[in-house]
Amino acid sequence: MPPPSFRRTPPAPRRVERDTLELALDDGRLLTVRRVRDPRARRLKLSVDERGARLTLPPRASLAAGERFLHEHRHWLQAQLQRQLPAGGAPLPVLEPGRTAALPLRGSEVPLHWHEGRFVHVARDGAGVHVHLPPRAGTASLQRALRAFLEAEARADIGRWLPAYLPGLPRAPRRIRLKVLSSLWGSLAPDGSLSLDLALVLARPSAFEYVLVHELCHLLQANHSPAFWREVEARCPHWRAERDYFRAEGRRLKATLRALLGG
Incomplete structure (x- = not known):
């Protein structure tokens, strides 16, 4: 048996x-x-x-x-x-080499151009965004290059805005990190390190700048008291409109970034 x-x-x-x-x-x-x-x-x-x-x-x-x-x-x-998409929303973008014709960036669609290259590289000029890919490049390497490009674009925006706000702060942020965040758009750690959602670079610039201002104001008021919102109001009078923008578009922005970078 x-x-x-x-x-x-x-x-x-x-x-x-x-x-x-x-x-x-x-x-x-x-x-x-x-x-x-x-x-x-x-x-x-x-x-x-x-x-x-x-x-x-x-x-x-x-x-x-x-x-x-x-x-x-x-x-x-x-x-x-x-x-998960807003009512009536269009399908999320998918990166298909040679086929995807536009990349969401700063609240608009930027022309996307595909080229054969010796190594994976993403760059921008007046004609749009250019992706250079070797014939056998994998999806993961393309997504890493795109993430590096988006981080560079986001840091360029922060670099333009930050100097105007530093004189009114007790200190500068210790460092600024760009992350893929689940629900928050930004946070300030007790040591002064500032984290921002990388999806902000897909949003309209005024909304991105508002989030930066919001987190910088926590260097003055580590809470959401009336005093904190007065600091925000003094630097960003239109903050309510930007908050409404995130309520309407935020979920799609986060989902779009994850679709582009592979979840």
């Missing part, structure tokens, strides 16, 4: 493990899904937030079971992703 066979299950992880996988949607797009194996999870779970799609696996669920669960719920997932 042959010995009984057992299905091998992965050992229970002691910490959260993360990776990604791709799912083909019905419209032909490839969606990058964050896969998280969480020791605290009790069941397979699919969720969507401003960062995109997430598949959570309990400790002993197999990868095959997770992929099957994801495929079975792809229609629900596609509907949820669409709901």
Whole structure:
């Protein structure tokens, strides 16, 4: 009599493990899904937030079971992703070498030109944004180059605006970091380090400048008291209009950045 066979299950992880996988949607797009194996999870779970799609696996669920669960719920997932966009919003941009014709930047669409090159490089001139790609360049290297380009553009904006505000502050920010933030647009650490969402460079410049002013004013008032808002008002009288802009467009701006940079 042959010995009984057992299905091998992965050992229970002691910490959260993360990776990604791709799912083909019905419209032909490839969606990058964050896969998280969480020791605290009790069941397979699919969720969507401003960062995109997430598949959570309990400790002993197999990868095959997770992929099957994801495929079975792809229609629900596609509907949820669409709901993440503002009503009537256009599809998020996807970088397709040689085909994508425009890049969102500073509240408008900038012409995007593709060229063959020896190494991956993104630069801008009066005609638009130019992407230089070797024939075998991968998606990851393109996304890294685009992120470096967007960071350089954002720092150029900050460099133009910051000197005008420094004389009225007790000190300059210790450093300025550009990050992909989930919900916040900016934050000021106790040591004076300033973090700003990289998606701000996709927004209209007046909105980006307002967020910079908002965080700089926390060097004067480390709260959101009436005194803090008086400091903001003195430097940015139109701050309410910019706040309304983010309420209307903020979710799309964050989703657009993640779509361009691969989640």
